Amino acid sequence: MSNNSQLSGRKFIIGGFFCLIVIIYMCRLFYIQVIDEQYKLASNNNAFRRSTEYPVRGYIFDRNGKLLVQNSPSYDLMVIPRETKGCDTIGLCEVLEITKEEYLKRMKKACQAPNSPRKESVFEKQMSAKTYAILQEKIYRFKGFFPQKRTVRQYPKPIAAHLLGYVNEVTKEKAEKDPYYREGDYIGITGIERSYEEQLRGKKGTQISITDVHNKIIGRYMNGALDTAAIPGKPLYCTIDMDLQEYGEKLMHGKKGAVVAIEPSTGEILAMISSPVYDPNLLVGGKERSKNYTVLERDTLLPLFNRALIAMYPPGSIFKLLDALIAQNDGVVDKSTVFPCAMGYPPMGGKPKCHKHGGAKDLIGSVAASCNSYYSYVFCRIVDQRKYPKFIDGYNHWRETVMTFGPGTHLGTDLPYDKPGNVPSAPYYDKVFGKNGWRSNTIVSLGIGQAELLLVPLQMANVVATISNRGFYYTPHCIKGVGNQKYLDKKFKEKHFVAVQKQEAYDNVIEGMARAMEPGGTAVASRLKDIVVCGKTGTAQNPHGQSHAVFLAFAPRDNPKIAIACIIENAGFGGVWSAPVVTLMIEKYLKGKTARPEIEKRILDADLINGKNLLSTGFH
């Protein structure tokens, strides 16, 4: 007891210590409850789950309102692993055609983060209709599994795969960069699906649900007052003529190459064929899709490759049209100019070689007969004209004039990934031949569309469209309407005038093109009785074997409705293979059907890929 009095002061220390701890706790509480905002935000993330309602992707129609792309329902098989007790596992494996190991593997994945045994996750993506039908019958036996509806693309006709492109899951990088996408979302990867992604995708809807800690949905937040409905994607109206496209693909079957048809008065792309083609329905769906994609990707004929936009070919003789136009425009050649031909270009000892076409030609005759010697002279005249005392300036003048027609530039269509082709620059030749080490004769084969000159098929079509318009073009494009309004980007309404504006020059060249389809011309075999077609053949030499068969044309001669270019790889002469394809398509477009079934049959039956039917005829 005696000690108690001396120790009783310690009650203040103990009490004070208790109070001190409580004060510290209160400060801490004040900080996390009143000052710090982060916990309030975190609590919102915790308890509410935003689930996404996916919109239906927009339909795509052709120029006549026929359906090119639609959607079909597809079902993902979802699973909540915790609820699968008593599930007929063996039965499910049989339906899905998977092994037990695969089942266990997927189940494990569904249980691991970011998935959870209590949360639904995808077990099988985009089941086939057959699988779904079987599954639906037995679904009561598969506890914890349920199908979830989504939509996938469907193509009523298996055409225009390259132009339309395909959709697939968004890449991780894209999903991180673009806040619209989340991993697992779908996005247009190529073609129209890519370039019109924003219009096609629509707008996702959200549903805000209240969840518990296991992410199990307990109810709708505020009874759905803040939910938004998904807005379906807008339909697109394509400039493609579905019948023409389908016909062109049939004609190009068994051939490697491309066809591009443009309506000259608008720049609308009527058909864009890249062959070999694939059925776009192959790249739809889950398991099937990836299998098919692998097969297509490994195909040595490169069916996934859109040749119409990205395959760069030497243009060959069709390029003579541009030389003829430029030379007349510069006044270095006129209608009556005649150049000799000695089965080749005399100044260079008969190189480039020419073919037998019955003596020296004037301008119109040279277009119709496609004289190599003539255009070697023409090229030199353009490059070496007096106006440009320096040779380099003459060359640059030629090059820049050519480029106003499109070659060597990105045309700027509404399709992704177009290649510019190549019109070699002066510095390039300086490097190859040394400075001042080259002259017009050194590079004279440019004049006949050879050497380093490369064009993509779309540019060839644009050149012929420009000629048919006599000096201007609209940027080729493939969409003319979005939703219910007429939609056209300003850039597609703008006339692009090329550097050749002398109308007489066009008159002469067009006359030559018309004569090419007449006796003595290179494409007489493809002559049409009731339509005046203006065409030009090309037989482009290339390092990959046989020459590429090239042909371009527009029709009718007056008030042209269609301008079209065709290239068939390693097929030989343009007049033999490409001219029939082009003229058949012109007939199809203008008349609805061909009057020359025997030619149609020859083309349809031709399998040039496997080397059959390689006839050699005398036309160039």
Add this chain to the structure above:
Amino acid sequence: MARNENSIFYGVDRITILTYALLVVLGWLNIYAAVYNEDHQNIFDTTQKYGKQLIWISGAVVIAFGILLIDANFYTVFAYGFYVFFLTANILVIWLGREVKGSKSWFRFGDFGIQPAEFMKFATNLVLAKFLSNRTIIVNQVFRLRLKDLIKNYKNTLIALLFICVPIVIIKKLQNETGLAIVFIAFVIVLYREGLSVTFLIFGLLAAILFVVSLVVTSLPTLLITLAIIAAGSFLFVGRNRKNLIVVIIVYACSAGVVLGTNYVYNHLEPHQKVRIDVLLGRGNVNLKKEGYNVNQAKIAIGSGGFWGKGYLQGTQTKYDFVPEQDTDFIFCTVGEEWGFFGSTGVIFLELFLILRIIFLSERQRSDFSRIYGYGVAAVLFFHLAVNIGMTIGLMPVIGIPLPFFSYGGSSLWAFTILLFIFIKLDSNRLLILR
């Protein structure tokens, strides 16, 4: 009623009882909120925890009455008996009890369970009060260090510590209930009140600080050099004689020992305990989805309450089970979320008020036994309060002990009730006898 000396309420401190009752009722309402789900809205539904808690509360009331009915002498006379009885129960539970989450500390009776370790607290408190009430632990100044003197001086302290340590060892080592075991450290406060030298507490505190510091500062040499500089520096301030030099060297050696021992101790902790320390100190990469989940969710729940709270039964974190163990050890989250800063400080104040009231009452006892017992009650309650709330707001590692009178659980409620009401009984007799 209070005038009648035969009434069981004669001399009883009503303020304490009212505070107790208020805490129990508030606790029950918060358990209802924590467990609340729309399928079981009846607060008396005994299939739900709030219904069960009502049964526990009824039991507690019966126990409280029972304690007040029994003569106070019963507790003083049978102090050792209680201690031995509950110690035995705590050992027997290892074989007879059922294992729950890796610890063997529960006797099960159907749906209900009893944890004898909870009752060890008041038994230990009784035995300490009994032992210390006619002995002293005050140490006289010694001038020569002789083993005989040392033993004579520290004999009582050591025995008192033994009474504290035996239950710690049994509960921690045999039952594997770290949280329940660690509570017994609170009795050091009683020893301090009864004369334990401050030096020991300071050394204990320093050791604790060093332990934390050496976990945070990972570079061992830096730490040892810093300590050496502090030791050398401190030597300059004390009288520069040999004795002080020896003291400084011993202190330094001990500190270095703590620092070096920290890693050993840390590495021998169980994985979940390591993680809890890591979470508290922010060591390494704490994954908020895994090991840091509990504390983070607790902080989110409390932090989202704001000043006034979201309102009763309106807490989204609480209602949808984001915080594990929310009805028991993390009950404070419910208070924090639904009642905000206002409510949570209110609860802390109420608990603190009760504790300070007990200290106040203890100091007015004539009997040493009652005073020591009272301090034991205050110390145990405070320890629970500080650790429980500290862990929910991220100031303490997660140690699973309940918030007194608040958390769901029969054993803890009953044990706290017994602990408190024995003191109320003792206090009511303060004028009658001098023990």
